[in-house]
């Protein structure tokens with residue numbers, strides 16, 4: 479036991495003298511540097527380690543300089559895709575409704591989404607290729623038919639012959655089909671009216 483105490487004292491001394499800011503001294507104590515001369519040898523490995531890490535740092539800096547940085551080489555591994563196609567819709571000249579809604583006058587016009595149900599005011603028919611006309615506070619008379627539309631769209635004045643005033647309603651028509659939205663504040667999803675071949679023709683911001 480006496481020997482151990484002596485060794486501890488010796489190591490403490492060595493610590494104070496040579497290894498002020500090096501943790502190797504602490505681990506050497508546990509590792510058991512048995513001979514007194516061993517403490518002296520501690521210094522060299524520490525110096526070597528620090529000089530090796532400096533060398534590694536320099537080497538890494540050279541590598542980074544030569545290859546233009548690690549981030550660059552990582553980026554080169556990624557597949558090169560044209561970034562133009564990933565532009566947000568607002569920058570590509572208009573937004574489309576999804577889903578597409580139609581509604582009465584109480585429903586706000588605009589770009590419809592699942593969370594923002596607005597009625598589309600940019601409708602186009604993919605069957606007759608006409609723009610869909612809208613008439614606020616109107617509904618179609620029951621006598622309205624395909625031939626009437628065929629002969630009168632897109633003349634708004636002539637179409638009024640078969641429109642009835644109805645507060646809160648909104649009448650829609652292309653050259654081949656027609657629809658009256660009720661005064662309900664809840665708009666109609668066009669998917670539940672499959673006979674209407676109307677799509678959103680894009681909204682300009």
Ligand SMILES: [Zn+2]
Pocket residue numbers: 574575578588589590598599600601678679680681
């Ligand atoms: Zn729309």
Ligand SMILES: [Zn+2]
Pocket residue numbers: 603604605606607608652653654655
């Ligand atoms: Zn049509």
